[in-house]
Amino acid sequence: MSEQQAFLEAAQSSLGARGLTQDLDLIEPWLTDWRGRFQGKALAMASPATTRELADLVRLCAQHRVPIVPQGGNSGMAGGATPDESGQAVLLSLRRMNTIGAIDVNGRKVTCGAGVILQTLHEAAEAEGLRFPLTLGGKGSATVGGLISTNAGGTQVLRHGSMRALVMGLEAVLADGQVFSMLTPLKKDNRGFDLKQLLIGSEGTLGIVTAATLKLVAAVAERVVIWAGVSSVQAARTLLLHCEDAAGDALEGFEILPQASLEAVIDHMPSVRPPLAGAHPWHVLIEVVADRSGAERLRDLCENMLEQAFERDLLDDAVIAANESQAEAFWLIRDSIAPAERARGPAVQHDISVPVDKMPDFIDAAVPHLEAQWPGTEAIAFGHLGDGNVHFHVIAPQGSDGATWQQGDGKAISRQVYDLVGEWGGSISAEHGIGQLKRDDLARLGDPVALDMMRRVKQALDPLGILNPGKLL
Amino acid sequence: MSEQQAFLEAAQSSLGARGLTQDLDLIEPWLTDWRGRFQGKALAMASPATTRELADLVRLCAQHRVPIVPQGGNSGMAGGATPDESGQAVLLSLRRMNTIGAIDVNGRKVTCGAGVILQTLHEAAEAEGLRFPLTLGGKGSATVGGLISTNAGGTQVLRHGSMRALVMGLEAVLADGQVFSMLTPLKKDNRGFDLKQLLIGSEGTLGIVTAATLKLVAAVAERVVIWAGVSSVQAARTLLLHCEDAAGDALEGFEILPQASLEAVIDHMPSVRPPLAGAHPWHVLIEVVADRSGAERLRDLCENMLEQAFERDLLDDAVIAANESQAEAFWLIRDSIAPAERARGPAVQHDISVPVDKMPDFIDAAVPHLEAQWPGTEAIAFGHLGDGNVHFHVIAPQGSDGATWQQGDGKAISRQVYDLVGEWGGSISAEHGIGQLKRDDLARLGDPVALDMMRRVKQALDPLGILNPGKLL
The missing domain is CATH 3.30.43.10 (Uridine Diphospho-n-acetylenolpyruvylglucosamine Reductase, domain 2)
Known part of the structure; x- marks a missing residue:
């Protein structure tokens, strides 16, 4: 046998x-x-x-x-x-391990299996008047275990952090079948190395996440969603600093997109109406939220914030969503950028970060640089300005054959984008992880000392190399 | 030679x-x-x-x-x-490596050497209208490198987290002399294992911290300090939940102490006046702060919060410090508990945590249990209720010889305290670390799977065992 x-x-x-x-x-x-x-x-x-x-x-x-x-x-x-x-x-x-424990309303936490789907978790928390704040496009299929293994991000990271910040306790099966069992959440625990954080984001190469105790936050009692037009990414960044000062922890989202992305969405979905009357080089989507205790003064706060921004000349135009359906319409535009870009033709996509304060200069430098080097391409940066993380897409010249272009120029462009990111002290994977997609890029561009540490840790915890081989390292 | x-x-x-x-x-x-x-x-x-x-x-x-x-x-x-x-x-x-870089006011961060003293860092941040929020008794001598290596805590962890949450970038020398260089802070970076968090809190056993980029926060524009008397730890916990709801992120400190600790402080420092007229089983010290944007409504918020607490019968008595010098007098009581206890005679001290919601039951169970088992001792729990972390001191019977008692009953008591903490799913070191003091206790009580993982990681990153041998593991 x-x-x-x-x-x-x-x-x-x-x-x-x-x-x-x-x-x-x-x-x-x-x-x-x-x-x-x-x-x-x-x-x-x-x-x-x-x-x-x-x-x-x-x-x-x-x-x-x-x-x-x-x-x-x-x-x-x-x-x-x-x-x-x-x-x-x-x-x-891991999909059968999908039990959700009782929501601990006072302690604002819940323990659930790795196979629980994000949307199911959202609904369970909402039923108890609470909220699991991480959300992303794939919420209907993404599971808690996958989100933890990849340290997933999304649009609410600005306030609540990525998955790493929301895991209070963790259970995982290690490479030899031992069970790492730290589901009981301790807010303070200084008994040696932070093994929980070591496992989070390790993409199944050090252990297999089986369950987690997750942090919940107060439900949103009211939200104000704002669409603003600004002249540059630098202006958007100045506006962000202003909003952080004015709204503090209530600022939950701050997303940017160029005029071209807005137009792509409108081309793709003709029912979408542009939030502002005129064109603007850049657009900003801002979300400010309040739980019950701050709900009554949220709109005032936002109106004051915008008024001051106008006075200080931080934006060209802005509108506050009049109601929840308009707020959803604003977010739909943001969430439709990726499919709208895809509909325009072949492209290469990059999920990158640089230091938050350097992102405006990076975009201003990288976009013309790439478009000049590969004539006919269009470079588009959009996303989480507040996290120093944008999705940087480069669209093929009109009439390119998808597969051929992606294997040829597309690969060369990606290499160039990652080289630029390295020069700016950034990361070639802000929120999507490495997997097999970026493994070679990480080996080429990653810090050799960090890579050496990772390989040693991998060898120590999975000496047979049976956990998700060929991924990450 | x-x-x-x-x-x-x-x-x-x-x-x-x-x-x-x-x-x-x-x-x-x-x-x-x-x-x-x-x-x-x-x-x-x-x-x-x-x-x-x-x-x-x-x-x-x-x-x-x-x-x-x-x-x-x-x-x-x-x-x-x-x-x-x-x-x-x-x-x-590391004390000569004490350079503080320029404060990045917009980016709210600063890069400094491992030898920078905490108080010097506080002053440098204050000079730019910002604040480094971690503080503790030893701030006049504790260094950034030591604080990172031990993942230090303190009284402001409730809102800002322990050192782990404040390190944006890190540099460290590894066991073979290679330099791990991640000082450039990226808010989002999913390029594999979280090596930064692995090094933080590893007590110099995996690498030697040489520099860090630290997070700064807005300066405190106003603070309100409240002293409240409550009937039990459970009542204090209910009050905490109420304050979290009412004050949200503005709640910066929530410390508890029993009547006996207050009396010990007054005995030790006769100039101290009790904040409330009568005696109460437990006392709570609450600090609520606002930066510039929320300063004008902070006092109203606190008065409403207390009014509702009275209406809901969550406390027996309370007073808001009338001015900054009274606020400091309240904090002086809290900060004097440890020296006042020491002046009373020999004791054994334990820095422990249990799940936040279990702390009241733990104290109610552990205190009489220990006092019954060792007649004449007095068990005192005080500290960071909001973090599930108290300092649990057991004072020797009157007239005990210090050294003899500490080596005999004291050791047995510590063992018993740690056993109890283990039964409650807690940690034998909430914020002080393991060092050599608790190494044997960790080996005895730590989760064998976690200990095995730690030993493997240690062996992988320091195969010669030259980094701080005999500590932690």
Whole structure:
């Protein structure tokens, strides 16, 4: 009996029919990432129902040297949850581990399984008058485990931080099948290394997240959504500083987009109406929120904030959404930039960050630089100015063949973008992670000392290399 | 020539006379921790002036297998900066690396060397209208490097977090002399493992912190300090939830102490007047602050908050400090508990945490339990209720001989306290770290899986074991 066969028989008897399948019809949909950029094969798909079952499976994998590729909602952006083409790995679905514990209203926290879908978590928190503040486009499929493994971001990071800041307690299965069990949240704990943060964002290469205790915040009692037109990214940044001063912790979102992105959205969705009458080089979407205790004075605060901004000449035009449906219409524009850009033709996309205060200069330098070097391309930066993180897309010249362009000029452009980011002291992955998409770029551009530390830690915690091999490092 | 002699000659020629000394008069004051509980010997004291000098020194240490004990202000609480008695180690002072960079007022950050003293940092930030929010008793000697290495806490953690939350960028020298260089702060960066957080709180066992970029916050424009009397810790916790709802992010401090601690302070410092007329089982010190934008309505907010608390029967009595000098007098009581307790006689002290919502039940259970088991002792819990972290002191029976009691009953009591903390899912070190003081307790009570992970990471990053040996693990 081959090693693989021995493993499969042992795993089958441990997990049962629901917990392990080799049926390609069942496995196939999970072997390609949602954007269709990566495709792999798998020996089998395991779907354990409990941490104990998963720990047993990992022990079997270690014993038989079978690699494991953990997967949540398969909505990652970097191919981190797609197995390679060897067909040697077990694809591990965490989706059955989807229990949500009782919401602790006083303690503002909840413990849930890795397979809980973000939107389900949102709804559970809302039902108790609370809120889980992290949100992103893939919320209908992204799972808690995947969000933790990739330290996901989104549009509310400005105030609430990325996933890293919202995990109070963590449980994970390690490479030898031991269970790291720190679900009980302690606000202060100085018993040595921060292993919880080491596991968060490690993309399943150091351990497999099975459950977490997550922080909840007060529900939004009122929100004010503002659309402003400004003359430059630098003006947007000055406006951001003004809003931070005026609104403090109530400032929850601050997103920028160029006029071209607004026009792309309007072309793509003709029902969308531009929020402001005229054209502006840059647009800013601002969200200010209040929980119950501050709701009554929120609108006044925002009106004063804008009035002062006009007086100080920080913006050219602005409008406050008159009601919740207009507020949603403003956000729809922001959320439609990526699909609208995609509809325009082939492009290469980059999720990058530089120091927050350097982002205006970076955009002003990088956009013309790239457009000059590759004539006919259009470079577009939009997104989370307050986090120093934009999505930097470069669109192919009109009439380019998608696949050919992406493999040729597209690759060269990405390389150039990442080189520029490195020169500016930035990161080639602000919120999407490394996965297999950026692994070679990280090896090329990452700090050699940091890479060496990471490889040592990986070797120490997964000496057999069975946890998500080929990803990140 | 012995290995030690060869090392000393090479180090002397690399560091010069100011950078390396064997003069016992100069070294001696740093060989004992400030509380006089640990004493050691050193081969020499090194005081490099730059990261480069330190990196060269560490390479020499690795080459000659000379252990290194890093030290900042020598104000740690767990003996983490005191060498052992073998005299084999170099005592490494970071105190010459005390440069403070220009304050970035817009970006609210500053880069400074590991040797910068906390109070100096406070003053530098204040001079620019900003604030570094972490503060603690030892601020006149504690250094940035030591605060980072121990992930220090203090009284403002409730709002601003411990040191971990305030480090935006970090530089450290690793065990092989390589320099980990991540001083440029990126708000979002998902390029693999969070090495920065791994180094923070590792007590110099994984790397030596040489510099950091630290977060600054708006200066306090106004503060309101409240003293309240409540009937129980549970009542204090309910009051805390009320204040969190009412004041939101403006709530900066929430400290508790029992009537006995107040009386001990008054005995110790007869000039202190009790803030409230009568006695109360428990007292609460509340601080609410506002920066410029919220200053005008802060007092109203606090008065409303207290009024509602009275209506809801959440407290028995309360007073708002009439002016800044009364506010300082309230805080002086809080800050004098530890010295007042010490003046009463021998005691054993424990810096512990349990889940925030469990702290009232823990105190109500642990205090009578310990006092019953060791008749004549008095157990006192005071401190950071909002963080689930109290200082739990057990005072010896009247007339006990200090040293004898501490070595006998004192040790047994500490063991019992830590066992109880473990049963409640808590931590035997909330904010002081492990050092040598609690190393054996951690080995005994720590989660075996977490300890195993820590040992693997330590072995991977410091295979020769030269970084602060005998501490933490």
